[in-house]
Amino acid sequence: MTTTTEVDLDVATYCLRLGDDALVLAQRLCEWAARSPQLEEDVALLNLALDLLGQARSLLTLAGVREGRGRDEDALAFLRDEPDVVNLQLVELENGDFGRTMARQLLVAAYAVPLWQALCASTDADLAAIAGKAVKEVAYHLDHARSWVVRLGDGTEESHRRVQAGFDEVWPYGFELFEVDPLLERLIARGVAADPAALQQVWRATVEEVLAEATLVVPETGWRPTGGRSGAHTEAFGYLLAELQHLHRSHPGVSW
Amino acid sequence: MDEQAFTARVTGDDRVEPRDEMPDGYRRTLVRQIAQHAHSEIIGMQPEGNWITRAPSLRRKAILVAKVQDEAGHGLYLYSAAETLGADRDELLDLLHTGRQKYSTIFNYPATSWADVAAIGWLVDGAAIVNQVPLTRCSYGPYARAMVRICKEESFHQRQGFEAMAVLAAGSPAQRRMAQEALDRWWWPALMMFGPSDVDSPNSAQSMAWGIKRFSNDELRQRFVDATVPQAEFLGLVVPDPDLRRDEETGHYRTGQIDWSEFATVMRGDGPCNRERLARRVAAHDDGGWVREAAAAYAAKHAAARAVAA
Ligand SMILES: [Fe+2]
Numbered sequence: 001m002t003t004t005t006e007v008d009l010d011v012a013t014y015c016l017r018l019g020d021d022a023l024v025l026a027q028r029l030c031e032w033a034a035r036s037p038q039l040e041e042d043v044a045l046l047n048l049a050l051d052l053l054g055q056a057r058s059l060l061t062l063a064g065v066r067e068g069r070g071r072d073e074d075a076l077a078f079l080r081d082e083p084d085v086v087n088l089q090l091v092e093l094e095n096g097d098f099g100r101t102m103a104r105q106l107l108v109a110a111y112a113v114p115l116w117q118a119l120c121a122s123t124d125a126d127l128a129a130i131a132g133k134a135v136k137e138v139a140y141h142l143d144h145a146r147s148w149v150v151r152l153g154d155g156t157e158e159s160h161r162r163v164q165a166g167f168d169e170v171w172p173y174g175f176e177l178f179e180v181d182p183l184l185e186r187l188i189a190r191g192v193a194a195d196p197a198a199l200q201q202v203w204r205a206t207v208e209e210v211l212a213e214a215t216l217v218v219p220e221t222g223w224r225p226t227g228g229r230s231g232a233h234t235e236a237f238g239y240l241l242a243e244l245q246h247l248h249r250s251h252p253g254v255s256w
Numbered sequence: 257m258d259e260q261a262f263t264a265r266v267t268g269d270d271r272v273e274p275r276d277e278m279p280d281g282y283r284r285t286l287v288r289q290i291a292q293h294a295h296s297e298i299i300g301m302q303p304e305g306n307w308i309t310r311a312p313s314l315r316r317k318a319i320l321v322a323k324v325q326d327e328a329g330h331g332l333y334l335y336s337a338a339e340t341l342g343a344d345r346d347e348l349l350d351l352l353h354t355g356r357q358k359y360s361t362i363f364n365y366p367a368t369s370w371a372d373v374a375a376i377g378w379l380v381d382g383a384a385i386v387n388q389v390p391l392t393r394c395s396y397g398p399y400a401r402a403m404v405r406i407c408k409e410e411s412f413h414q415r416q417g418f419e420a421m422a423v424l425a426a427g428s429p430a431q432r433r434m435a436q437e438a439l440d441r442w443w444w445p446a447l448m449m450f451g452p453s454d455v456d457s458p459n460s461a462q463s464m465a466w467g468i469k470r471f472s473n474d475e476l477r478q479r480f481v482d483a484t485v486p487q488a489e490f491l492g493l494v495v496p497d498p499d500l501r502r503d504e505e506t507g508h509y510r511t512g513q514i515d516w517s518e519f520a521t522v523m524r525g526d527g528p529c530n531r532e533r534l535a536r537r538v539a540a541h542d543d544g545g546w547v548r549e550a551a552a553a554y555a556a557k558h559a560a561a562r563a564v565a566a
């Protein structure tokens with residue numbers, strides 16, 4: 001029996017945060033199944049969801065191991081209540097139309113690419129191994145989002161208007177991507193976690209470049225909703241969690 | 257076009273390729289069959305797709321996402337195969353959306369419990385394989401080749417469905433009940449997937465002569481029943497057919513009468529989910545119109561810009 005250290009608990013929380021981001025975004029993307037604009041997009045969106053689900057499973061499993069309380073991926077995904085789920089609010093927002101979904105995809109993927117690149121060099125070997133796989137997946141996620149944002153922005157008048165509206169709506173939730181708290185500071189100091197300050201520069205450059213190519217403008221806002229990392233959520237989240245968890249919770253302790 | 261020579265050619269295992277001469281009737285029959293098959297794949301995403309967000313474990317969720325994604329891929333290959341015969345995907349979709357072409361009646365039944373997801377994999381993908389394996393030897397090359405790839409994936413889906421059903425059947429009383437009720441719901445509709453008895457199936461003889469069809473509906477149905485009844489017994493589930501018995505002489509299972517009036521009702525559009533399935537498909541297509549238009553406008557703009565630059 002190994003003893004759980006303070007560092008283990010910090011890593012567990014960090015993995016929970018990243019795992020919840022992946023799980024909640026996968027859940028949102030799955031809502032597009034058999035509802036997308038064309039068959040190729042059904043394949044592509046489910047592909048993104050499958051990658052994110054794989055990341056979520058690895059991260060939640062690692063979180064459970066480090067936490068040392070015997071919780072596996074399913075216990076963590078299905079049996080935590082809303083205040084204990086610590087994803088960014090950005091990923092839980094309702095999909096809206098395809099333009100808004102792609103706007104969110106761009107903001108998330110432009111952050112995920114430098115995040116996983118940095119985590120490939122994490123001093124935590126297990127996290128670095130997860131990053132090694134994720135970094136290849138999110139490169140495609142960024143390409144996918146970029147190509148749609150550019151086509152929608154520089155497509156028709158209607159698509160331009162819709163995708164710009166999508167960016168305007170999701171943009172304020174992007175600030176939360178780069179917040180730092182004491183836990184993150186401790187993990188950055190140990191070389192475990194990625195430093196948001198460095199990520200933000202890369203993110204900003206990517207997003208601005210894509211928006212310019214798409215003939216879209218960077219939204220201006222002073223509003224910075226926050227709180228996801230401490231379990232504060234939007235009203236839409238309760239419905240998402242209910243749908244995710246109800247069947248598992250209705251049959252406690254069984255196998256599936 | 258010498259129709260007799262063509263028929264002789266497809267009877268001896270020669271494959272017809274897109275550029276080859278072929279009788280109009282052969283082309284029309286194939287386009288309709290491939291299109292209806294493609295429509296079935298994409299409508300078939302709905303009943304199971306509805307369960308992705310509710311799947312009871314992350315492993316099952318991932319398996320289901322991959323499966324529904326495969327079905328979208330099957331739709332894509334099949335529309336492409338139809339396009340090799342001169343059809344156009346948008347026109348075929350329009351025929352689906354306006355009810356002028358059909359899809360498999362099986363997808364007009366509701367999937368109301370998690371066990372239905374397992375039952376669909378086990379029974380519906382299982383029946384699809386029995387129907388489709390002979391199509392890998394179909395006389396039209398592109399269709400036959402698409403079916404090789406599709407059948408591999410369908411058999412994977414069938415095994416996953418059976419495995420999910422086995423877990424439920426060996427689970428809690430509530431899970432066992434869920435499993436039995438799903439078998440009760442899907443058994444008869446699955447048998448109907450093979451179509452009416454051959455005496456009532458007007459197009460069968462011509463399709464046989466053209467090498468599009470290799471076995472009769474009844475032969476294929478029998479094959480499915482013989483394979484599936486022992487699986488149900490293995491799971492400890494009861495096939496909902498009081499007349500089901502094993503013919504000791506031939507070794508075949510004999511089922512009771514199939515209620516073909518139910519099949520006709522669903523075919524006519526009055527199954528439990530016909531309206532819902534089609535409405536959802538049409539809504540997705542309509543809601544996505546502005547996205548497809550944007551992609552086309554962007555491509556046209558940039559093709560023009562490239563032409564000017566060159
Ligand atoms: Fe399929």
Ligand SMILES: [Fe+2]
Binds near residue numbers: 327413
């Ligand atoms: Fe399938």
